Amino acid sequence: MNLVNILEYLRARIELLKKLFYGFLLLLVVFDVLLPREHAHFFVDKIPAFWTLFTVTGCFILARFSKGLAHTILGKKEDFYE
Amino acid sequence: MNNWIHPALFYLVGALFLPLFKGALKKVFILLIPVAGIVSVAISSYGNYGAYQFLGVEGLFGRVDKLSMVFAWVFVIMSFLGALYALHRKEDGHHIAGFYYVGGSLGAVFAGDYLTLFIFWEAMAFSSVFLIWYGKRPQSVNAGYRYLLFHVFGGLLLFAGMMFYYSKTGSFAFNAIPPGGASWPEYLILAGFALNAAVIPLHAWLPDAYPEASVEGAVFLCAFTTKTAVYVLARGFSGFEILAIMGTAMTVFGVIYAIIENDIRRVLAYHIISQVGYMVAGVGIGTMMAVNGAAAHAFAHILYKALLFMGAGAVLYMTGTSKMTQLGGIYKYMPLTMIFYVVGAISISGFPFFSGFVSKSMIVAAAHHEGRIWLMLLLNLAGIGTFLSVGLKVTYFTFFGKESGDHRNVHEPPANMLWAMGLTSLLCFLIGTFPSVFYKLMPFPVEFNPYSASHLSEMMQILSFTGLVFYLMVKKLAPDAKLNLDIDYFYRKGTVLFIKFDEKVIAPVDAFWGELYRTLGLKSLFGTATLSYIFDQKAIDGVVDGTAHSVMGIGSIVKKLQTGRVQTYIGLSLLLFFAILWAVL
Numbered sequence: 001m002n003l004v005n006i007l008e009y010l011r012a013r014i015e016l017l018k019k020l021f022y023g024f025l026l027l028l029v030v031f032d033v034l035l036p037r038e039h040a041h042f043f044v045d046k047i048p049a050f051w052t053l054f055t056v057t058g059c060f061i062l063a064r065f066s067k068g069l070a071h072t073i074l075g076k077k078e079d080f081y082e
Numbered sequence: 083m084n085n086w087i088h089p090a091l092f093y094l095v096g097a098l099f100l101p102l103f104k105g106a107l108k109k110v111f112i113l114l115i116p117v118a119g120i121v122s123v124a125i126s127s128y129g130n131y132g133a134y135q136f137l138g139v140e141g142l143f144g145r146v147d148k149l150s151m152v153f154a155w156v157f158v159i160m161s162f163l164g165a166l167y168a169l170h171r172k173e174d175g176h177h178i179a180g181f182y183y184v185g186g187s188l189g190a191v192f193a194g195d196y197l198t199l200f201i202f203w204e205a206m207a208f209s210s211v212f213l214i215w216y217g218k219r220p221q222s223v224n225a226g227y228r229y230l231l232f233h234v235f236g237g238l239l240l241f242a243g244m245m246f247y248y249s250k251t252g253s254f255a256f257n258a259i260p261p262g263g264a265s266w267p268e269y270l271i272l273a274g275f276a277l278n279a280a281v282i283p284l285h286a287w288l289p290d291a292y293p294e295a296s297v298e299g300a301v302f303l304c305a306f307t308t309k310t311a312v313y314v315l316a317r318g319f320s321g322f323e324i325l326a327i328m329g330t331a332m333t334v335f336g337v338i339y340a341i342i343e344n345d346i347r348r349v350l351a352y353h354i355i356s357q358v359g360y361m362v363a364g365v366g367i368g369t370m371m372a373v374n375g376a377a378a379h380a381f382a383h384i385l386y387k388a389l390l391f392m393g394a395g396a397v398l399y400m401t402g403t404s405k406m407t408q409l410g411g412i413y414k415y416m417p418l419t420m421i422f423y424v425v426g427a428i429s430i431s432g433f434p435f436f437s438g439f440v441s442k443s444m445i446v447a448a449a450h451h452e453g454r455i456w457l458m459l460l461l462n463l464a465g466i467g468t469f470l471s472v473g474l475k476v477t478y479f480t481f482f483g484k485e486s487g488d489h490r491n492v493h494e495p496p497a498n499m500l501w502a503m504g505l506t507s508l509l510c511f512l513i514g515t516f517p518s519v520f521y522k523l524m525p526f527p528v529e530f531n532p533y534s535a536s537h538l539s540e541m542m543q544i545l546s547f548t549g550l551v552f553y554l555m556v557k558k559l560a561p562d563a564k565l566n567l568d569i570d571y572f573y574r575k576g577t578v579l580f581i582k583f584d585e586k587v588i589a590p591v592d593a594f595w596g597e598l599y600r601t602l603g604l605k606s607l608f609g610t611a612t613l614s615y616i617f618d619q620k621a622i623d624g625v626v627d628g629t630a631h632s633v634m635g636i637g638s639i640v641k642k643l644q645t646g647r648v649q650t651y652i653g654l655s656l657l658l659f660f661a662i663l664w665a666v667l
Binding site: 024029032042044049052059060062064065066067069070074076077081 | 337338339341342413414417418421450453455458459462463466467470535536539540542543544546547548549550551552555558559562563564565566567568574575
């Protein structure tokens with residue numbers, strides 16, 4: 001099928017896609033740093049690239065915390081209630 | 083009802099005629115019911131219709147205003163998409179349950195008083211449970227009963243609340259309650275509503291029941307119950323601070339579970355709690371922008387969450403499993419399903435040009451606008467978790483990643499399912515790309531531009547860097563074939579504990595009591611029995627025997643007179659005659 005071929009084509013060029021993705025991330029940070037901030041009231045608006053910092057730390061903590069819960073107190077065998 | 087036909091009427095009455103049709107005609111009829119619903123909503127004009135009197139109480143069937151119309155619109159659209167997705171189902175009962183569920187939701191949304199609301203509220207619970215039972219597995223049956231019990235409990239909270247409210251105010255009218263004037267009758271009503279909105283800790287029924295529903299039933303379930311609850315909260319309890327806090331807590335709670343669950347439908351079910359949390363928080367913040375955001379998000383959410391459940395359902399329908407540990411790499415066999423699921427995933431995550439971008443951000447912006455920075459940060463953290471779980475984790479481990487299990491014979495689902503997913507995808511795209519039409523539906527005038535440079539920058543950073551973290555942590559985020567405990571532990575294990583309590587406490591007490599009775603009770607009983615025996619023999623029998631002896635004495639005299647000769651009898655009779663004659667004279 002056509003759609004599948006396109007996806008296979010892209011997967012074969014994953015290294016190039018990764019480079020494009022990193023380039024895009026850099027562009028986003030630069031774009032945010034250059035945004036005008038004269039109307040900023042709160043620290044979330046004042047700090048340049050705040051949402052990059054927030055996302056990287058927040059996402060890492062959220063993932064580790066959730067998985068940590070699952071691996072300690074929450075996770076049980078699948079037939080736990082049966 | 084002069085110029086307004088209640089849209090629920092088409093669903094409640096129409097469904098009854100369903101068994102009369104066969105074959106292709108039945109399918110046409112199944113689609114005609116929601117079409118009639120859409121038309122009746124389209125031609126509705128604002129006003130109050132269907133006022134009635136019942137036992138001296140004033141009721142109102144149809145309060146048609148901007149707020150009720152937002153929800154009515156999305157309910158009728160969703161009923162069409164859901165009916166299309168379920169078109170291949172043979173059982174009439176499944177379709178009828180679905181239509182009664184939609185009819186109940188529409189009735190609740192248009193209800194102007196608590197009595198009418200309560201009736202439709204219960205109709206929703208009792209029709210939707212069949213969609214869970216149509217899952218047809220033993221777990222579905224059990225989960226359905228737990229779902230029903232939970233909702234009966236919620237209905238009782240609402241009922242008790244509205245009765246106390248009536249005795250307090252003398253009215254059943256369902257209007258906005260000012261946060262300052264609320265006391266416990268209002269809070270009871272709020273608790274009843276909150277249970278249906280899956281506000282923690284009253285949420286456990288949702289991830290317990292929805293993943294056990296039928297493939298098609300789950301598409302209906304994810305749309306109506308929680309969003310009807312959001313409507314009634316927006317109508318009655320806007321500006322209640324507790325909702326702002328609980329809603330925000332729900333957004334984070336839902337994504338934590340969505341990150342660790344293994345079954346796609348469980349991920350999505352937990353994620354409903356997170357998404358409804360945004361709406362509840364919007365209602366709690368209570369400004370015009372925030373309530374607009376809650377209504378807009380409910381509208382957008384119904385469509386993309388249904389789309390995600392359709393995608394997950396298609397995978398389950400075709401492969402027989404929805405557990406990510408048994409899937410992987412199936413994009414080759416179901417590429418269209420994958421594309422549609424991804425549209426749902428990027429809509430829910432808030433990608434530009436898709437619906438979440440223009441709805442969720444209104445609530446976040448309202449929190450920002452009010453200076454509630456902590457709420458805003460947590461809402462955005464939940465946004466990160468959304469893209470991480472529903473967007474990246476499910477897409478990667480289901481459609482890409484390592485193939486687990488043999489799915490080579492799997493192909494795309496039936497055409498009606500694909501069409502339903504395609505149409506829903508289109509709507510998600512249209513709402514996100516042309517928000518001005520969508521914003522016109524909202525209860526208050528919308529002064530919000532989602533495509534500002536700062537908002538675009540904020541969302542693109544959040545989404546792209548979540549992508550980066552997922553890429554770096556992908557091995558750590560792989561799903562585990564495990565069950566995760568939740569609040570339902572207490573009532574599911576609670577019943578087991580009760581049985582243990584019965585064995586260990588109630589049964590021994592019962593046995594001890596029995597023993598006590600045997601030793602003390604029976605002995606005293608035997609004692610009294612002996613006494614009464616003696617009394618019987620000596621006293622009663624004495625009297626009775628005495629009488630018997632005298633009767634026997636007379637009998638022996640009479641016996642001597644009975645000689646058997648007729649002359650003696652005549653002689654005795656004459657003697658008796660003269661004796662009487664002598665006595666009388």
